[in-house]
Amino acid sequence: MKYGLWLLLVLWPMAGLANEAGLAELLGRIRYNGSAEFSYQETRKLELSSSPWNGRGMMLSGVDGSLIKLQLQPMRVIMVSTEQRMYYWDPEQQQRHSALIAQAGAAGEEITLFRSIIQGHTEQLQSTYNFTHQVHGKAWTLRMTPKPGLNDESAPTIEISGNEDDSKQQVLIRQADGESTEYLMVKTAEGPEVEKSIRRLLLEAIGD
Amino acid sequence: MDAFSAKLVVKLAQIEGVENVWAANEPPREWIDAIRTYAPYYARLFSLNPRQDGSALFDPDKLGSRAEGLKQALLSPQGGFVKAIAKQDSLLLSLNGFKDMQNQFQRQANLNSGGGALILQSRPAALDSDAHLRLQAAIRASFDSLNQSAGEKFRLSMAGVPVFSVAAQTEISRDVTLVSVASSVAVTLVFLLLFRSFSALHWVMMVQAASFVLGTLATALVFGYVHSLTLALGASLIGICTDYPIHVMVHCAKHRHPPLDAVRLLWPSLAMGGLTTIIGYAALGLTGFPGFEQIAVFALFSIFASLALTRWVLPALLAKSTLHSAHLPGIAAWAGFCGRHRRGLLSLFATGVILAFFTLPQLRWMDDMQKLAMDMDQLKQQDEAVRSHFSSIEPGRFVLVQADDIETALRRSEAVERRLIMLKQTGILSEYHGLFPWLVSQDLQAENAKVYAQALTPQFQEAWRAGLVKADLSLDKLGRLPPPIAEPLRPETVLASPVRHILSGQIIEGQNGAVLAIWLGEHDPVKLAEGLAGLEGTRYFSQKDQLDQLAGQYRDRSLLMLAIGIAVMGLFILLQQRNIRKVVLTLLPSVASVLFIFAIWSLMGEEVSFLHVIGLLLSVSLCVDYGIFFMDNRGENSDVTYHGIAASTLTTLASFGALGLGKTPTLPILALSVSLGVTLGFLLCPLLIQKPTR
Numbered sequence: 075m076k077y078g079l080w081l082l083l084v085l086w087p088m089a090g091l092a093n094e095a096g097l098a099e100l101l102g103r104i105r106y107n108g109s110a111e112f113s114y115q116e117t118r119k120l121e122l123s124s125s126p127w128n129g130r131g132m133m134l135s136g137v138d139g140s141l142i143k144l145q146l147q148p149m150r151v152i153m154v155s156t157e158q159r160m161y162y163w164d165p166e167q168q169q170r171h172s173a174l175i176a177q178a179g180a181a182g183e184e185i186t187l188f189r190s191i192i193q194g195h196t197e198q199l200q201s202t203y204n205f206t207h208q209v210h211g212k213a214w215t216l217r218m219t220p221k222p223g224l225n226d227e228s229a230p231t232i233e234i235s236g237n238e239d240d241s242k243q244q245v246l247i248r249q250a251d252g253e254s255t256e257y258l259m260v261k262t263a264e265g266p267e268v269e270k271s272i273r274r275l276l277l278e279a280i281g282d
Numbered sequence: 283m284d285a286f287s288a289k290l291v292v293k294l295a296q297i298e299g300v301e302n303v304w305a306a307n308e309p310p311r312e313w314i315d316a317i318r319t320y321a322p323y324y325a326r327l328f329s330l331n332p333r334q335d336g337s338a339l340f341d342p343d344k345l346g347s348r349a350e351g352l353k354q355a356l357l358s359p360q361g362g363f364v365k366a367i368a369k370q371d372s373l374l375l376s377l378n379g380f381k382d383m384q385n386q387f388q389r390q391a392n393l394n395s396g397g398g399a400l401i402l403q404s405r406p407a408a409l410d411s412d413a414h415l416r417l418q419a420a421i422r423a424s425f426d427s428l429n430q431s432a433g434e435k436f437r438l439s440m441a442g443v444p445v446f447s448v449a450a451q452t453e454i455s456r457d458v459t460l461v462s463v464a465s466s467v468a469v470t471l472v473f474l475l476l477f478r479s480f481s482a483l484h485w486v487m488m489v490q491a492a493s494f495v496l497g498t499l500a501t502a503l504v505f506g507y508v509h510s511l512t513l514a515l516g517a518s519l520i521g522i523c524t525d526y527p528i529h530v531m532v533h534c535a536k537h538r539h540p541p542l543d544a545v546r547l548l549w550p551s552l553a554m555g556g557l558t559t560i561i562g563y564a565a566l567g568l569t570g571f572p573g574f575e576q577i578a579v580f581a582l583f584s585i586f587a588s589l590a591l592t593r594w595v596l597p598a599l600l601a602k603s604t605l606h607s608a609h610l611p612g613i614a615a616w617a618g619f620c621g622r623h624r625r626g627l628l629s630l631f632a633t634g635v636i637l638a639f640f641t642l643p644q645l646r647w648m649d650d651m652q653k654l655a656m657d658m659d660q661l662k663q664q665d666e667a668v669r670s671h672f673s674s675i676e677p678g679r680f681v682l683v684q685a686d687d688i689e690t691a692l693r694r695s696e697a698v699e700r701r702l703i704m705l706k707q708t709g710i711l712s713e714y715h716g717l718f719p720w721l722v723s724q725d726l727q728a729e730n731a732k733v734y735a736q737a738l739t740p741q742f743q744e745a746w747r748a749g750l751v752k753a754d755l756s757l758d759k760l761g762r763l764p765p766p767i768a769e770p771l772r773p774e775t776v777l778a779s780p781v782r783h784i785l786s787g788q789i790i791e792g793q794n795g796a797v798l799a800i801w802l803g804e805h806d807p808v809k810l811a812e813g814l815a816g817l818e819g820t821r822y823f824s825q826k827d828q829l830d831q832l833a834g835q836y837r838d839r840s841l842l843m844l845a846i847g848i849a850v851m852g853l854f855i856l857l858q859q860r861n862i863r864k865v866v867l868t869l870l871p872s873v874a875s876v877l878f879i880f881a882i883w884s885l886m887g888e889e890v891s892f893l894h895v896i897g898l899l900l901s902v903s904l905c906v907d908y909g910i911f912f913m914d915n916r917g918e919n920s921d922v923t924y925h926g927i928a929a930s931t932l933t934t935l936a937s938f939g940a941l942g943l944g945k946t947p948t949l950p951i952l953a954l955s956v957s958l959g960v961t962l963g964f965l966l967c968p969l970l971i972q973k974p975t976r
Contacts, residue, residue: 118357120356120357120361120365121365121756121759122356122365122368122369122755122756122759122760123353123356123754123755123756124750124751124754124755124756124757125754127353127357127754129357153359156284157285158284158285158288159284160359162358162359162360164354164358167351167354169354169358171358171359171360172307172308173308174284174287174288174291174305174308175288176288176291176292177288177291177304177305177308177310177311178359179311179314179315179363180362180363181359181360181361181362181363184359184362185359
């Protein structure tokens with residue numbers, strides 16, 4: 075018994091180190107620095123909706139950090155987030171909006187959070203979120219929960235999961251009010267062609 | 283640009299005098315948050331024309347697409363904002379009234395696609411130049427520090443009333459310094475040239491300084507503050523007040539009289555001269571032009587102090603001073619010439635008077651007050667350049683709605699807004715900023731509620747529920763359409779919330795009732811004024827028209843004051859002289875100079891403003907002194923008297939001439955009018971007033 079306790083005390087810090095190393099590796103795996111295109115399926119559970127809403131489309135991430143969500147179904151909608159500004163264009167409803175992210179309040183914060191998650195820049199969230207990860211065989215899960223005492227009761231809980239295939243990821247964002255959004259994402263392309271598409275879609279969203 | 287603007291917004295928001303700052307193409311967060319607070323009152327403020335709009339808003343056939351629109355809104359980035367409203371107002375009726383605001387920001391976004399236009403709401407009032415001077419310096423410092431780190435890629439331009447008020451204040455301060463220094467130096471030089479005595483200069487300047495201080499103190503006591511222009515014009519008074527010691531000193535020097543004897547001898551003329559000058563300044567104060575009352579009070583006390591000090595203090599001070607009165611070349615010669623050729627010159631004068639009368643109908647009056655404003659072309663161009671990035675709200679033109687109470691004022695402003703909507707549809711007006719739906723009258727709230735309650739039929743409710751089902755929205759949370767909230771949204775509740783910042787400048791509540799302002803975009807002033815005809819308590823206000831109207835009123839009043847001033851001066855001279863001929867002769871040089879100057883302006887095509895008239899009024903009050911001295915001739919030597927008058931004319935020209943250096947148009951106009959008036963009046967004295975003999 076004494077020997078067991080001693081062993082536990084000796085190995086405990088090493089278990090912590092292994093845990094930190096595993097998290098760093100995981101964060102490195104989900105991070106994108108170049109331009110990439112994903113196809114996605116989205117499932118949203120809204121408080122005011124009677125059943126989950128499903129959408130699908132393409133997500134494009136640029137080298138400059140911009141992120142474009144091109145929803146293709148059930149209707150075409152473009153949502154763009156650049157470093158400073160967000161754009162929204164719904165051709166069917168002819169609704170076009172733009173706003174400075176810094177001045178867009180909760181919507182701006184959500185967009186920033188979403189971009190950090192999708193682009194894997196989770197280090198930006200480490201000041202406000204506690205990170206835990208689990209690995210079961212080839213499957214892994216990264217869970218981010220808001221740090222207590224941050225006075226942001228609306229901050230969501232985020233769960234990113236995947237397996238050995240780094241091109242596929244699942245992202246679950248659970249809002250404090252019970253609403254949730256789940257993305258199933260598959261990387262479909264990388265490189266300069268993606269940048270061209272980003273520029274084209276950005277111009278369309280801006281209305282040029 | 284966006285990134286830079288965002289950083290600048292954050293930095294500017296930290297400046298002490300900044301109430302709020304935001305990018306012009308999107309509403310500030312406070313506005314969005316404020317809109318959310320209107321959700322419970324959705325049934326009471328959805329439309330300015332509820333009966334007219336109700337049919338479309340409550341059309342059961344459109345409820346399917348309304349529900350689908352709600353679903354899309356909930357899925358959009360603004361979903362959080364929409365959800366908070368939809369939980370209380372599932373039809374999103376409360377947003378209907380704010381649609382125009384959204385459209386305005388959309389237009390603004392098109393104008394400001396670069397994102398460089400910011401709107402800053404300051405805490406100090408727009409005309410608080412001192413506070414705005416500090417604020418603008420802080421804004422520039424914030425911009426410069428950010429721009430430096432951005433590689434000096436950006437340029438800052440500011441527009442708005444405070445920018446002009448600070449520029450005007452700076453110019454006026456410059457004028458005050460320039461005029462004060464130039465006037466003092468000029469009077470000093472003239473004085474030294476005439477009397478060549480530093481000792482006498484020292485004492486006379488002490489007397490003037492004391493008069494100036496007394497005038498300033500009295501003005502501060504009466505008004506609570508002293509305006510910069512009062513000090514600028516006050517500086518010119520030094521030249522006038524110096525006249526009294528000058529007459530004494532000329533007599534001392536020429537007749538070798540002790541100063542006390544000279545003062546006693548000249549005192550009746552000095553007192554009457556001072557009195558007529560005070561009358562002139564009092565008439566100036568009564569023209570009604572803002573600020574001139576202060577100048578009149580300043581003059582009254584300064585002249586009074588100067589006279590009293592000249593009479594009772596100066597003789598003692600000058601007792602040990604040696605005075606050398608310079609012989610001014612041409613003075614005796616002109617007086618002699620007038621004496622020798624009196625008949626011919628008088629004929630010429632009479633012909634001149636008749637011709638001058640004929641030219642008067644051609645006199646051009648300046649009816650555009652803007653021409654009297656400071657030349658700020660560069661600032662105006664900058665203002666236009668900045669405004670081109672904003673959706674147009676015309677500065678200086680708006681609609682004022684007045685009533686005994688806020689409720690009536692709101693009802694009237696809603697009637698105005700209905701008319702303005704029609705004028706927008708006909709293209710007479712591009713846009714406007716009213717108070718609806720931020721503030722809604724109880725009547726309109728009741729009407730909205732009635733239309734809503736009538737529309738709330740079981741069929742309508744069923745159609746809404748069907749729409750929700752089709753859009754996959756929750757029947758539990760959105761399906762119930764409750765009756766209108768019983769309690770109306772009261773103005774005091776709204777104005778106790780952050781909305782008061784949004785409406786600041788549009789509501790003035792006081793003991794005389796409430797005044798509401800509706801800002802206007804580009805418009806046709808005549809057609810807009812016609813379009814608002816017949817609306818009770820409503821007035822289309824154009825600052826330019828108002829100023830032009832005021833210019834006319836001031837002109838008429840200054841002409842009246844000129845006539846009254848001359849009449850009162852004549853009355854006082856009559857009381858002293860008890861001889862109507864002497865009164866006429868005393869007044870004639872100054873009145874004739876006014877006539878000739880008007881004739882000259884007529885022939886030159888000069889546009890004459892009320893300021894020109896006020897300048898002439900001042901010249902009359904000064905010239906009449908010359909007439910009094912010349913007529914009294916208490917030294918019994920008209921050559922000495924005329925030398926005294928010449929000396930005081932020179933100091934008056936020196937001090938008023940200095941006003942001509944000012945950039946504020948008021949000052950050069952006064953300089954020209956007074957200088958012309960006193961010069962002509964001085965020259966006419968020996969001609970019109972026969973060489974007195976005793």
